[in-house]
Amino acid sequence: MLEKVVMTILLLITLAAFARRVNDLVGFVRLGQGEDRRPRDWGRKLKDQLVVVGLQRKLLQWTVPGVMHFFIFWGFNILFTTIVEAFGAVYQEGFHLPVIGKWGPLGAMQDFFVVAVLAGLATALVIRKIQRPGRFRGSHLKEADYILYLIAGIMITILLTRGAEISLGHFPYDTRWTPVSNFAAQLFTGMSVAARDALDTIFLWWHSLIILGFLVYITYSKHLHIATSPINVLFTSERPKGALKPMHIDVENMSEDDTFGVGKLTDLTWKQMLDGMTCTECGRCQSQCPAWSTGKPLSPKLLIMDMRDHMFEYGDQLLAAKRESDEKFQEAISQLPPMNPDIIEDEVIWDCTTCGACVQACPVNIEHIDTIIDMRRNLVMTESRFPREMQSALQNLETTGNPWGQPPAAREEWMKGGRRQEELKIPRISEAPDAEVLFWVGCAGAFDDRNKKVVYDFARLMQIAGVKFAVLGGEENCNGDPARRMGAEYIYQMLAEQNIETLNGYNVKKIVTVCPHCFNTMFNEYPQFGGNFEVVHHTEYLAQLVAEGRLEPQGELAKTVTYHDPCYNSRHNDVFQGARNVIESIPGTEYKEMHRHGHSTFCCGAGGGRMWMEERMGKKVNTERTDEALASASDTVAVGCPFCNIMLSDGIQERKADDRVAVRDVAQLLLESIEFHPDSDAAKATNGIGGGYPPTKEPEEMTGTPAGPGDAQTT
Numbered sequence: 001m002l003e004k005v006v007m008t009i010l011l012l013i014t015l016a017a018f019a020r021r022v023n024d025l026v027g028f029v030r031l032g033q034g035e036d037r038r039p040r041d042w043g044r045k046l047k048d049q050l051v052v053v054g055l056q057r058k059l060l061q062w063t064v065p066g067v068m069h070f071f072i073f074w075g076f077n078i079l080f081t082t083i084v085e086a087f088g089a090v091y092q093e094g095f096h097l098p099v100i101g102k103w104g105p106l107g108a109m110q111d112f113f114v115v116a117v118l119a120g121l122a123t124a125l126v127i128r129k130i131q132r133p134g135r136f137r138g139s140h141l142k143e144a145d146y147i148l149y150l151i152a153g154i155m156i157t158i159l160l161t162r163g164a165e166i167s168l169g170h171f172p173y174d175t176r177w178t179p180v181s182n183f184a185a186q187l188f189t190g191m192s193v194a195a196r197d198a199l200d201t202i203f204l205w206w207h208s209l210i211i212l213g214f215l216v217y218i219t220y221s222k223h224l225h226i227a228t229s230p231i232n233v234l235f236t237s238e239r240p241k242g243a244l245k246p247m248h249i250d251v252e253n254m255s256e257d258d259t260f261g262v263g264k265l266t267d268l269t270w271k272q273m274l275d276g277m278t279c280t281e282c283g284r285c286q287s288q289c290p291a292w293s294t295g296k297p298l299s300p301k302l303l304i305m306d307m308r309d310h311m312f313e314y315g316d317q318l319l320a321a322k323r324e325s326d327e328k329f330q331e332a333i334s335q336l337p338p339m340n341p342d343i344i345e346d347e348v349i350w351d352c353t354t355c356g357a358c359v360q361a362c363p364v365n366i367e368h369i370d371t372i373i374d375m376r377r378n379l380v381m382t383e384s385r386f387p388r389e390m391q392s393a394l395q396n397l398e399t400t401g402n403p404w405g406q407p408p409a410a411r412e413e414w415m416k417g418g419r420r421q422e423e424l425k426i427p428r429i430s431e432a433p434d435a436e437v438l439f440w441v442g443c444a445g446a447f448d449d450r451n452k453k454v455v456y457d458f459a460r461l462m463q464i465a466g467v468k469f470a471v472l473g474g475e476e477n478c479n480g481d482p483a484r485r486m487g488a489e490y491i492y493q494m495l496a497e498q499n500i501e502t503l504n505g506y507n508v509k510k511i512v513t514v515c516p517h518c519f520n521t522m523f524n525e526y527p528q529f530g531g532n533f534e535v536v537h538h539t540e541y542l543a544q545l546v547a548e549g550r551l552e553p554q555g556e557l558a559k560t561v562t563y564h565d566p567c568y569n570s571r572h573n574d575v576f577q578g579a580r581n582v583i584e585s586i587p588g589t590e591y592k593e594m595h596r597h598g599h600s601t602f603c604c605g606a607g608g609g610r611m612w613m614e615e616r617m618g619k620k621v622n623t624e625r626t627d628e629a630l631a632s633a634s635d636t637v638a639v640g641c642p643f644c645n646i647m648l649s650d651g652i653q654e655r656k657a658d659d660r661v662a663v664r665d666v667a668q669l670l671l672e673s674i675e676f677h678p679d680s681d682a683a684k685a686t687n688g689i690g691g692g693y694p695p696t697k698e699p700e701e702m703t704g705t706p707a708g709p710g711d712a713q714t715t
């Protein structure tokens with residue numbers, strides 16, 4: 001009787017402490033700003049719960065730690081039944097669960113998962129204590145150790161209790177199903193009934209006390225993710241992967257007192273608070289981050305942990321003030337330290353290339369990029385504090401509609417005599433309203449020397465394929481991606497609205513672009529402002545033209561080619577096959593994959609507005625990627641993005657490999673095979689325009705582009 005009373009008191013105390021802490025945690029989440037995350041696509045939500053939570057798909061991308069976690073996760077679910085059995089046994093000898101409590105297969109599963117969880121724990125210890133991968137740098141390792149020991153304690157006491165119950169003859173399952181528990185029962189052989197009974201009680205209480213301690217401890221630890229992960233996954237954004245959180249600004253009525261983005265703890269949304277609570281500190285994001293892996297201070301894991309620790313540090317006093325009165329709450333908010341630089345250094349925020357590797361790697365769907373951009377929005381629009389070299393790019397975007405600061409009239413310069421030595425005649429959309437596709441040239445295509453050649457060659461390919469296309473010419477503006485990702489949302493909004501108005505004015509339905517940033521922004525973000533267009537990246541478009549027989553690669557290029565996947569195609573939009581199809585369709589090319597490719601590509605370093613910022617610390621991201629490209633032993637690095645083109649060309653020059661390795665856009669390789677190879681029909685027919693075009697040299701006819709802000713990166 002006494003043991004039942006004591007257990008009841010302990011249970012009530014534990015549940016009260018647990019409920020109180022959960023109430024506080026819910027209060028912390030509610031300190032965040034409102035954000036509509038109501039699930040709308042229930043099919044997707046169900047799939048996420050099944051695949052991300054249930055099947056642990058993201059974790060299983062890392063085989064050994066993934067399998068380890070899979071067993072621990074499912075062990076916890078299955079072994080919850082043993083926990084109920086243990087507490088039931090305190091109140092009633094021989095307690096069993098209703099309906100399934102004597103079912104042999106359940107007993108077998110319990111046995112199996114005790115062993116699987118113990119094996120998982122042993123693997124975790126080997127990884128943490130012997131392998132010590134860099135991804136754990138900065139994680140709370142001691143806390144993780146306590147949790148591992150607590151779980152091990154729970155597993156061992158399950159086995160001992162089951163063994164004792166078998167030896168006493170009140171084990172609920174048919175022992176033919178439970179070989180592991182039978183084995184544990186051997187420990188009690190030869191003991192008196194009184195001794196076995198006493199040990200059974202000791203193990204049962206030991207087991208129950210660990211469970212009670214664990215229940216409270218997890219609410220204060222990173223293992224909170226056990227409860228919050230399914231909720232965090234449920235409320236994952238339903239936006240397309242490449243789209244940033246919209247922020248509608250009344251540009252006309254902005255005042256100096258307005259604040260934007262995240263400047264302090266309570267500016268975070270409730271979902272960002274929940275993100276913090278859900279981080280498991282596994283470091284998968286950190287290990288994939290191009291900034292961290294090249295020696296910059298940014299680690300997406302540490303960023304989320306710092307935010308979470310800050311929430312736990314100030315959460316209690318904010319809640320207390322909130323309970324007291326609205327004035328006290330506002331006073332407490334006003335005393336919060338600024339998020340940047342006090343909690344997270346400014347440098348950390350500016351290091352991000354928005355490549356998406358962290359979000360993709362995170363097993364609990366934390367959305368790092370939204371948080372980083374929210375902090376940039378505050379730094380740019382509220383604090384006016386950002387790397388000085390960004391200034392001219394932002395000013396140019398605002399005044400001339402492009403980061404290079406070039407006049408609109410210069411947008412058609414690229415048509416004047418590319419490698420065909422003759423001007424391309426391409427109509428403006430105003431002159432060709434029946435064009436089947438609008439070719440969105442992009443600022444890099446229009447103003448950067450290397451990329452002028454790419455857009456020229458791509459346009460030529462469309463001409464050869466007989467595509468009826470047109471351009472906007474001087475009416476084109478920057479799509480707004482650099483402004484938005486640098487945090488200057490008002491400039492992005494201005495550019496986006498202007499472009500959408502122009503495109504809608506010409507009733508444009510289909511757009512093709514050579515730039516993944518233009519593609520992503522117009523396809524995924526313009527719908528936030530009423531711009532709904534079919535947007536295709538040129539690599540996919542070329543693959544389609546080749547597949548339809550409208551373009552026929554002819555000349556053998558005799559090249560070994562590797563392809564660098566741009567983040568905004570592959571990671572953000574799952575676009576990566578077209579480029580490979582085009583390259584492989586060219587006779588004489590030997591295709592070689594880089595170590596990191598497709599969904600797992602590695603950033604070139606120019607995304608997230610970083611094209612317009614200096615890289616002051618660590619190894620340059622483009623050098624890191626260049627080294628990988630060179631390691632593939634290819635003589636050609638194919639690209640599908642103007643910024644990657646610039647970054648990798650610079651990297652290859654820096655590595656003094658430009659005499660043996662060339663960077664070429666996929667379109668350039670294709671045109672080389674179709675029009676400039678001596679074997680091509682075009683070369684034979686035109687007798688000299690293209691025949692014998694040197695494969696690794698660029699023609700010199702396009703020079704003289706004035707220096708732009710990107711020169712910080714390109715020289």
Ligand code: SF4
Pocket residue numbers: 285288289290291292298299300351352353354355356357358359368369
């Ligand atoms: S988006 Fe890329 S650069 Fe930015 S934090 Fe994530 S992994 Fe690092």
Ligand code: SF4
Pocket residue numbers: 278279280281282283284285286300301304361362363364365366
């Ligand atoms: S943010 Fe996600 S991937 Fe990064 S440490 Fe936390 S749980 Fe792991």
